[in-house]
Amino acid sequence: MHEMALCEGIIQIVEEEARRQSFSRVKAVCVEIGALSHVAPDAIKFCFEAVAARTIAKGAVLEIVELPGAAWCMACSRSVEIKQRYEPCPSCGSYQLQVTAGEEMRVKELEVD
């Protein structure tokens, strides 16, 4: 369950930002998760509540913004959207794809008190 470690990473960022930006309570944490990233949104939601307990983010809602995956198709010479890593180019069927977006795992913003 590397989602546990990722949630710990989220909480660490939240606590650092709390010191830096002076807030004492976090009501919502917005994270951006790419479709091709190493994380399952449901698993991270499950872990977040457990990891957040007894921290400044206790009870905070985890909002997940899923970002689409994109790749450069070498055959078509253009950018295409893909949902999974093993998918072919939707227009030409080639697997010669270079992933260009969708690997994000980022804390975007916090709703704080």
Next chain:
Amino acid sequence: MCTVCGCSEGTPATEGAKAQADHKHTHHDHAHHHHDHDHHHDHDHDHAGDGSHHHHGHGDHHHHDHDAHSHDHAHEDAGRVDCGANPAGLKIAGMSSERIVQVERDILGKNNAIAADNRARFLADDLLVFNLVSSPGAGKTSLLVRTVSDLKGSHAVGVIEGDQQTSNDAERIRATGVPAIQINTGKGCHLDAAMVSDAYRRLPSLKGGILFIENVGNLVCPAAFDLGEACKIVVFSTTEGEDKPLKYPDMFAASSLMLINKIDLAPVLDFDLAQTVEYARRVNPKIGVLTVSARTGEGLSAFYAWIRKQSAHLCRSGIEAKAT
């Protein structure tokens, strides 16, 4: 039923997860579709401002009474969730001290920073570092025992072993006369950069040599964690089934080389090499492929040649790093 759009989803579903991903409404699905959070409603009702008990902090509207409210507030474009929007879309003056703070930080930022430090240290020590990943039982340790035995005469070689428990693997390596440090991750499912940094300090000097990091046997989690290695090598064995690269695409996407181990067993297994390579290249068109047998030694000279090629590459990048 979803109260935002009237669609029929509204209960967590496994099979339907994909449908949800394709669901274009992109509303705040944490609130509407997952009503099972145990939220503590200890929000401050800031009555001082306007005296209206209806206006809790605007964020709170997302978090309770889902069945009672109809969430018909405007949802912004799909790429953005405004955590601070209230149902009426209004700002209420003097309401509370709530605010949105921008963060924009990578969740793995801390690990990546330590990995970058590791990488700089490895470069300073002129060290070639490989991160070996595979499912349990693919033969990473057997392959390493053979590899370090063959290379120790010509290179300084060391090994960092990662397992949840036991130091069996490090002991197998040490039996060859090569230094090895065992990391036990306990409940952890992967090595991270800090563990490797700590283990590296405990190894004798390997300047100008090769460090192999054997990650925890797991084809999922180690893919996400940069350790500071030159590259990942995924060890796949012929006993595993050709479609593994499709089932665990992240790991094959993250690796530079696929070592297909236990190739000596291929004839008895009806193993389809071409199919495996085709699947791996669907996920990662640039992945290198070598077939080896840790047991018979077949293919290992090609693997060592590949290592020497990486070594030359490291030399070049070291020179470039010094030049800049």
